[in-house]
Amino acid sequence: MDSTGAAAPSTAQPTTTLRASNRAQRNYRVKPRDHDDIEQSEHDLMDTDKNETDQRLRPSTETSSNSALTSSTNSTLHPYHQSQEAQSLGEVYPGLARLSFLDQDEGSGAAEDSARGDPSSSASLLGTKKPRRPLQQRHQQQSTEGEQQRDAVPMEVDNSTSTVKEAMWPNPPPGSSPSAFSSETGSSLVEVKETGSQTKGRGLFSAAKEVLQPGKLVFKELGYCQVVHDSSLSQVCSACFKDAREESDKNDNASSSATDSQRRLVRCAGCKVTCQTNDWKLHHRLECQGIQKSMANPVMKEVWTKHTTDTTSARALCRMMRRRERVRLSAAYKAEHKKLDAAQKQVNEVYFSGLDQKEEEWLDENGGDWIDRFLSTGTAEASNDAPEDSSQFAKTMAIVMSCVTLKEDRQSFLSGHESERDASAGVGGLGLYRKLASYAFSITNMQTTTAVGVALYIQCMPFMNHSCIPNCIYIFKGSRVECRVIRDIQPGEEMTISYIDQIGMTKERQRQLKSQYHFTCDCPLCRYFPANPLTQPEEDALRNIVSGPLPEPLLDPKQGFVCLNTTCLAADGPRPILAVESQLNIYNKVELKCKECGHISELTQELVQENEESAQRLITGFVREMNGGSLPSHKSKSNSRNFELAKATIPESNEQNTGDDAVKPTVVGGLRTVQAPSERAMQNYEDAYKVLTGVLPTATWSAATGNTPSVLNDDAVCRSQQHRLVRQLVQVGFDEAVSHKNWIFALHRSIELERILNATYIGHHPSKAIQSYYTCKISNLLANLLLEESTVDVEESGKEDEDKEQDMLDSDDERELKAWRDAMRQSKGHDAVGTKVGNGSMQERFLKKKQKDQGDTSAEQVRREKKGLEQAPEKRMQPESSQKVMRDVKALLPSIEDPRILQQFRVIWGKDGKLVSRYRIQADSLKQALHYAELPFAKNSTGTR
Numbered sequence: 001m002d003s004t005g006a007a008a009p010s011t012a013q014p015t016t017t018l019r020a021s022n023r024a025q026r027n028y029r030v031k032p033r034d035h036d037d038i039e040q041s042e043h044d045l046m047d048t049d050k051n052e053t054d055q056r057l058r059p060s061t062e063t064s065s066n067s068a069l070t071s072s073t074n075s076t077l078h079p080y081h082q083s084q085e086a087q088s089l090g091e092v093y094p095g096l097a098r099l100s101f102l103d104q105d106e107g108s109g110a111a112e113d114s115a116r117g118d119p120s121s122s123a124s125l126l127g128t129k130k131p132r133r134p135l136q137q138r139h140q141q142q143s144t145e146g147e148q149q150r151d152a153v154p155m156e157v158d159n160s161t162s163t164v165k166e167a168m169w170p171n172p173p174p175g176s177s178p179s180a181f182s183s184e185t186g187s188s189l190v191e192v193k194e195t196g197s198q199t200k201g202r203g204l205f206s207a208a209k210e211v212l213q214p215g216k217l218v219f220k221e222l223g224y225c226q227v228v229h230d231s232s233l234s235q236v237c238s239a240c241f242k243d244a245r246e247e248s249d250k251n252d253n254a255s256s257s258a259t260d261s262q263r264r265l266v267r268c269a270g271c272k273v274t275c276q277t278n279d280w281k282l283h284h285r286l287e288c289q290g291i292q293k294s295m296a297n298p299v300m301k302e303v304w305t306k307h308t309t310d311t312t313s314a315r316a317l318c319r320m321m322r323r324r325e326r327v328r329l330s331a332a333y334k335a336e337h338k339k340l341d342a343a344q345k346q347v348n349e350v351y352f353s354g355l356d357q358k359e360e361e362w363l364d365e366n367g368g369d370w371i372d373r374f375l376s377t378g379t380a381e382a383s384n385d386a387p388e389d390s391s392q393f394a395k396t397m398a399i400v401m402s403c404v405t406l407k408e409d410r411q412s413f414l415s416g417h418e419s420e421r422d423a424s425a426g427v428g429g430l431g432l433y434r435k436l437a438s439y440a441f442s443i444t445n446m447q448t449t450t451a452v453g454v455a456l457y458i459q460c461m462p463f464m465n466h467s468c469i470p471n472c473i474y475i476f477k478g479s480r481v482e483c484r485v486i487r488d489i490q491p492g493e494e495m496t497i498s499y500i501d502q503i504g505m506t507k508e509r510q511r512q513l514k515s516q517y518h519f520t521c522d523c524p525l526c527r528y529f530p531a532n533p534l535t536q537p538e539e540d541a542l543r544n545i546v547s548g549p550l551p552e553p554l555l556d557p558k559q560g561f562v563c564l565n566t567t568c569l570a571a572d573g574p575r576p577i578l579a580v581e582s583q584l585n586i587y588n589k590v591e592l593k594c595k596e597c598g599h600i601s602e603l604t605q606e607l608v609q610e611n612e613e614s615a616q617r618l619i620t621g622f623v624r625e626m627n628g629g630s631l632p633s634h635k636s637k638s639n640s641r642n643f644e645l646a647k648a649t650i651p652e653s654n655e656q657n658t659g660d661d662a663v664k665p666t667v668v669g670g671l672r673t674v675q676a677p678s679e680r681a682m683q684n685y686e687d688a689y690k691v692l693t694g695v696l697p698t699a700t701w702s703a704a705t706g707n708t709p710s711v712l713n714d715d716a717v718c719r720s721q722q723h724r725l726v727r728q729l730v731q732v733g734f735d736e737a738v739s740h741k742n743w744i745f746a747l748h749r750s751i752e753l754e755r756i757l758n759a760t761y762i763g764h765h766p767s768k769a770i771q772s773y774y775t776c777k778i779s780n781l782l783a784n785l786l787l788e789e790s791t792v793d794v795e796e797s798g799k800e801d802e803d804k805e806q807d808m809l810d811s812d813d814e815r816e817l818k819a820w821r822d823a824m825r826q827s828k829g830h831d832a833v834g835t836k837v838g839n840g841s842m843q844e845r846f847l848k849k850k851q852k853d854q855g856d857t858s859a860e861q862v863r864r865e866k867k868g869l870e871q872a873p874e875k876r877m878q879p880e881s882s883q884k885v886m887r888d889v890k891a892l893l894p895s896i897e898d899p900r901i902l903q904q905f906r907v908i909w910g911k912d913g914k915l916v917s918r919y920r921i922q923a924d925s926l927k928q929a930l931h932y933a934e935l936p937f938a939k940n941s942t943g944t945r
């Protein structure tokens with residue numbers, strides 16, 4: 001999601017409220033309540049036989065009372081699945097049925113009836129009218145019957161077999177919602193379509209005819225309903241989502257006359273729960289009645305006044321229902337009286353006074369229907385993985401039931417059986433709860449990156465799938481969400497965001513997606529940069545990702561090209577030469593004079609084109625060489641690690657390796673590497689680099705060659721064009737090195753990337769968001785470097801080597817390394833010399849597996865086989881030790897130009913060597929990225945650039 005991470009649709013987080021989350025969730029963890037806590041609340045809330053309730057509320061605990069239900073199916077069956085047999089919500093969630101306050105007014109005896117087992121009661125309507133297949137079963141069929149089913153007609157009842165056919169989730173008509181409709185182009189930029197992937201389902205695709213470029217606003221969308229998190233209610237306005245503390249700071253700066261009362265949120269006098277005048281008119285007027293009424297019940301009073309349970313999801317559900325209710329009642333009033341009722345007038349006043357009236361009206365008119373028809377209740381994987389936390393669900397339902405004032409709303413909420421389609425579409429309580437859980441997004445305060453609320457968007461946002469290499473980011477303006485492009489999107493290409501921080505490794509990301517969002521990521525990065533590249537085939541799609549178009553921000557009109565005189569460049573950064581791109585288009589030939597050094601370069605369109613083409617050819621050649629001489633084809637499915645980019649040979653101390661030495665690990669940029677790429681590949685890389693930059697790739701190679709930067713020629717022109725290609729070149733290396741866990745090499749590449757980005761983009765520019773994306777990646781690399789072993793192999797170092805290393809360390813280093821080593825040992829199980837034991841590096845694991853497979857084949861043989869090397873058995877290779885990796889990293893420090901990265905480096909390096917620093921750095925990077933992401937966009941809210 002963002003250029004670096006993102007807010008995300010929420011899925012189960014059993015001990016919190018909704019399964020809401022976002023990119024900032026790590027900063028906003030609701031402390032999981034412990035077991036006793038939950039028990040206590042259940043006891044308080046439900047006022048029922050504690051033992052019986054506890055047993056029923058914990059689906060995974062087999063008890064005598066529920067074993068009958070579960071024995072026929074699955075011992076970990078979710079309560080909802082049980083309910084298919086229990087046929088009563090009250091039976092599954094006894095707390096609900098027993099809540100006495102539900103009986104306090106007319107018609108609220110439904111729950112009690114349900115508990116008594118009265119079949120005509122509303123609670124027992126759940127699942128009783130027509131026999132239904134268990135949800136799980138329906139999901140199974142859904143996945144086996146293929147995706148086309150989603151497009152078919154809503155639902156049919158097959159009376160002969162008494163089973164209900166699959167619930168379908170058709171795609172909303174393209175461009176029919178205000179958000180999907182671009183005012184710039186007058187047409188729709190997006191459409192919802194099937195992705196063709198069984199696991200992903202539908203997705204949001206570009207409907208534009210042209211390539212969408214970075215920075216482009218794809219859509220902005222208002223939520224159908226939104227609420228502030230319980231914990232932020234006292235600071236965040238429920239209407240505009242502004243943080244009162246920030247406003248207060250601003251006021252402090254702007255004028256000291258701002259009074260305290262201006263700085264505080266206006267609390268509702270009735271319930272003291274929520275705030276602000278606008279919210280009152282729109283929502284809280286009705287909400288408050290329900291809350292106040294429910295306070296007659298002591299349990300509910302405690303909920304509202306003492307916050308004994310989280311009410312966020314309950315309030316969100318209420319608002320969802322209340323909006324429908326308002327629209328329905330208002331339409332009925334209008335039909336009868338031929339005019340709007342007072343309540344609707346009040347609401348309209350609010351809409352007229354600043355909110356987007358057209359969009360709000362559209363949401364009023366279509367929202368309910370869209371939620372019913374187009375949002376699904378979750379995938380099979382999600383429903384299997386993420387059974388709702390029964391106690392939280394019961395509490396949420398109880399709060400909703402106590403707050404919804406209309407009897408018929410309560411009944412339909414309990415039953416979900418207004419019609420057959422409703423039942424399947426999940427418009428009853430559980431269905432809505434699940435939809436909210438799958439589609440609600442956490443609203444993030446972009447300054448603090450904390451989640452302050454939850455919103456349900458229904459137009460475009462809910463259809464955006466996750467990708468670990470997304471092409472869009474989104475940011476919040478209050479509760480309104482804006483989605484922007486971060487790399488070129490081709491016509492018809494799927495638009496994706498990242499639900500999580502992208503900067504983790506594949507395995508890490510997948511773990512997070514699974515545990516937080518309950519799906520197995522099917523994005524290209526996960527598919528083609530698998531956790532262990534040694535065992536997975538590399539396919540053409542991988543190449544397309546790494547060699548495809550890179551994030552290419554539009555040129556800043558102020559920027560144009562930079563001075564080609566590298567002496568000028570070396571002085572203190574590149575100097576932009578203005579408005580060249582547009583002039584070139586008009587005049588074909590432009591003379592550029594650098595204001596700083598007076599250097600004149602002559603540019604023609606042809607020259608620019610030629611330059612770009614030749615560079616592109618060189619890059620292609622480079623990639624080809626790195627692939628062993630052939631460009632990857634669709635058919636090739638090699639299991640080999642054939643992309644040897646990270647293994648360039650530059651002899652240590654400029655000495656040529658000869659004879660036996662040739663098989664030794666060699667040094668690139670001060671690093672020892674495993675294997676050499678072909679000479680042609682190296683030559684190709686250097687040629688490409690030279691053509692693109694006019695200098696030798698000294699930043700990368702100087703440590704090995706001792707070269708200083710040299711200007712090769714004057715016609716290495718058009719830096720703004722070149723930078724794109726150089727980035728492409730470096731990015732190829734970066735991604736490959738990351739995929740192979742060659743952290744050191746990846747760091748080299750990323751430093752190079754950073755340098756290029758810094759040189760290319762000046763001032764505030766939307767590309768800062770993209771730059772931050774790389775900054776995050778670099779930071780993460782640093783973290784990885786310090787926490788994991790590189791796959792770079794080195795010769796086993798003897799005692800002599802160790803002594804030498806010792807000599808090289810100053811006492812500060814020694815202390816740091818000791819602390820680090822201790823921390824590593826404690827946390828990861830390293831042996832006495834700091835070499836990782838247990839899992840080992842990827843290569844070690846690979847070798848072990850192969851050794852096992854081949855019986856008596858020794859690890860050394862396998863290694864030689866793999867490398868094609870003839871090596872003396874006693875020269876066993878070992879994964880590089882942490883200390884060495886750290887020393888190498890330290891040697892790289894002078895190359896890091898960006899002070900922010902240096903700062904982050906220090907944070908993770910930490911004298912204490914604590915691993916936890918890693919998470920701090922990720923949070924910091926994210927914050928920074930969000931900061932950048934917002935800067936340029938905030939300046940131009942229309943989205944036109």
Ligand SMILES: C[S@@+](CC[C@H](N)C(=O)[O-])C[C@H]1O[C@@H](n2cnc3c(N)ncnc32)[C@H](O)[C@@H]1O
Pocket residue numbers: 009011199200201202203375376379382438439461462463464465466467517518519520521522523
């Ligand atoms: C907000 S919805 C996105 C729209 C959804 N595809 C649909 O058809 O309604 C999120 C759900 O889409 C699926 N999904 C999103 N991104 C995915 C990915 N990269 N791989 C697999 N499934 C994904 C997961 O089931 C996830 O719970």
